Amino acid sequence: xxxxxxxxxxxxxxxxxxxxxxxxxxxxxxxxxxxxxxxxxxxxxxxxxxxxxxxxxxxxxxxxxxxxxxxxxxxxxxxxxxxxxxxxxxxxxxxxxxxxxxxxxxxxxxxxxxxxxxxxxxxxxxxxxxxxxxxxxxxxxxxxxxxxxxxxxxxxxxxxxxxxxxxxxxxxxxxxxxxxxxxxxxxxxxxxxxxxxxxxxxxxxxxxxxxxxxxxxxxxxxxxxxxxxxxxxxxxxxxxxxxxxxxxxxxxxxxxxxxxxxxxxxxxxxxxxxxxxxxxxxxxxxxxxxxxxxxxxxxxxxxxxxxxxxxxxxxxxxxxxxxxxxxxxxxxxxxxxxxxxxxxxxxxxxxxxxxxxxxxxxxxxxxxxxxxxxxxxxxxxxxxxxxxxxxxxxxxxxxxxxxxxxxxxxxxxxxxxxxxxxxxxxxxxxxxxxxxxxxxxxxxxxxxxxxxxxxxxxxxxxxxxxxxxxxxxxxxxxxxxxxxxxx
Ligand code: HEM
Numbered sequence: 505x506x507x508x509x510x511x512x513x514x515x516x517x518x519x520x521x522x523x524x525x526x527x528x529x530x531x532x533x534x535x536x537x538x539x540x541x542x543x544x545x546x547x548x549x550x551x552x553x554x555x556x557x558x559x560x561x562x563x564x565x566x567x568x569x570x571x572x573x574x575x576x577x578x579x580x581x582x583x584x585x586x587x588x589x590x591x592x593x594x595x596x597x598x599x600x601x602x603x604x605x606x607x608x609x610x611x612x613x614x615x616x617x618x619x620x621x622x623x624x625x626x627x628x629x630x631x632x633x634x635x636x637x638x639x640x641x642x643x644x645x646x647x648x649x650x651x652x653x654x655x656x657x658x659x660x661x662x663x664x665x666x667x668x669x670x671x672x673x674x675x676x677x678x679x680x681x682x683x684x685x686x687x688x689x690x691x692x693x694x695x696x697x698x699x700x701x702x703x704x705x706x707x708x709x710x711x712x713x714x715x716x717x718x719x720x721x722x723x724x725x726x727x728x729x730x731x732x733x734x735x736x737x738x739x740x741x742x743x744x745x746x747x748x749x750x751x752x753x754x755x756x757x758x759x760x761x762x763x764x765x766x767x768x769x770x771x772x773x774x775x776x777x778x779x780x781x782x783x784x785x786x787x788x789x790x791x792x793x794x795x796x797x798x799x800x801x802x803x804x805x806x807x808x809x810x811x812x813x814x815x816x817x818x819x820x821x822x823x824x825x826x827x828x829x830x831x832x833x834x835x836x837x838x839x840x841x842x843x844x845x846x847x848x849x850x851x852x853x854x855x856x857x858x859x860x861x862x863x864x865x866x867x868x869x870x871x872x873x874x875x876x877x878x879x880x881x882x883x884x885x886x887x888x889x890x891x892x893x894x895x896x897x898x899x900x901x902x903x904x905x906x907x908x909x910x911x912x913x914x915x916x917x918x919x920x921x922x923x924x925x926x927x928x929x930x931x932x933x934x935x936x937x938x939x940x941x942x943x944x945x946x947x948x949x950x951x952x953x954x955x956x957x958x959x960x961x962x963x964x965x966x967x968x969x970x971x972x973x974x975x976x977x978x979x980x981x982x983x984x985x986x987x988x989x990x991x
Contacts, residue, residue, distance in 0.1 A: 601868040
């Protein structure tokens, strides 16, 4: 009985401390405190009625002030709206904001914990410095033949289904899975032809948005305690098994076959040089990271771009013209240089990621107490910082008529007028997207091949998309279907 009373009083006093913190923590600091977010908002995260991106969006529009604070399961969170301060956090004062908030279970999920996205500084810095040369433009150029071949496979599949509605949610991931497995691991599976491709089975599971995965995604970002307690895994077990098996199979083969230019070859080289003398799992984790980070981002961005092309016929025609001009100049072939040098195509990719940033918020942890003298504010060490990318990129203050799809916003003349810090689709500073060049090239290749071969039409009505509250990446709730007609 005494134990029960003790437990009850501990529970009640914790609740009291929690509510006192909710009320006074940000108030004391003179920052607008959002009581709704700290209570109902958090509850709705666990009920999967909205995700962190949507919560950030709601808070972004709730005030005109530079910041808004709330408490997330006892942790102070600051949503930063001010672009100058965002730049300081991401770039100038990066040393004090060098880690993401995300945690996974170190023992139960050794691969997930060591991925570059999750890994903490200084190990993060060490790994990043070792793998970043693989993402250089020189390397991209050598990989282009592979990506181009996969683009041709997509065209072949679409030609076979000409005039019928094609489900992009199902087929863009086939393209990106093939790109990632070919460039990352030298495996050519052709998911369009091979319905049982193992890589597609694995990629399907990584970002499956069911209730259990939805709750896990919330926990990775907001509760190390729950993540550890329930032994949650960032990578679905069968997907990590797939990556592990692929890693060892390829390693054995490569001992016989010799050199390759894919990402895993780079990792093997590092292993041979004993760069990872501390922990070989670290290497395998980067292979898993490549697979995980590459396919969903590329597939979603390509899908959104195709959707907007089918809706905005004038832009579609202008893009086709520009690609046809390039084709004439290059003997009828799409080349690496023609893609990256096509300003209009690249601006379409920027505009797509502006309107649909796959990662709708960025996050960092404040390492040491951080002074903002002009606002007389100290951000305490340990505070979670959320940067609301999607609402910033849809704010008419920075992007007039924000729902309009307008690639010319990114033309050289207009870019100069635009606040440079307001485009954050690939993040910013030393921890920005390492795969941005590879991602843009893969999307550009798929888009250019499809638009130059087909007239793209919506299978239904155009509507502004809504996004799945169970995911942490931007995923549409409805199926996107297009009808392609040969030109
Ligand atoms: C259109 C495609 C892509 C988009 C929109 C995108 C977006 C992002 C964003 C917003 C971040 C967070 C940056 C930050 O916190 O400042 C990120 C990080 C990252 N991305 Fe991408 N990404 C894309 C493609 C790729 C590809 C193809 C790869 C690799 C194959 C990749 C690998 C990574 C990695 C490893 C990180 C973590 C970097 C670090 O912590 O050092 N991404 N990405």
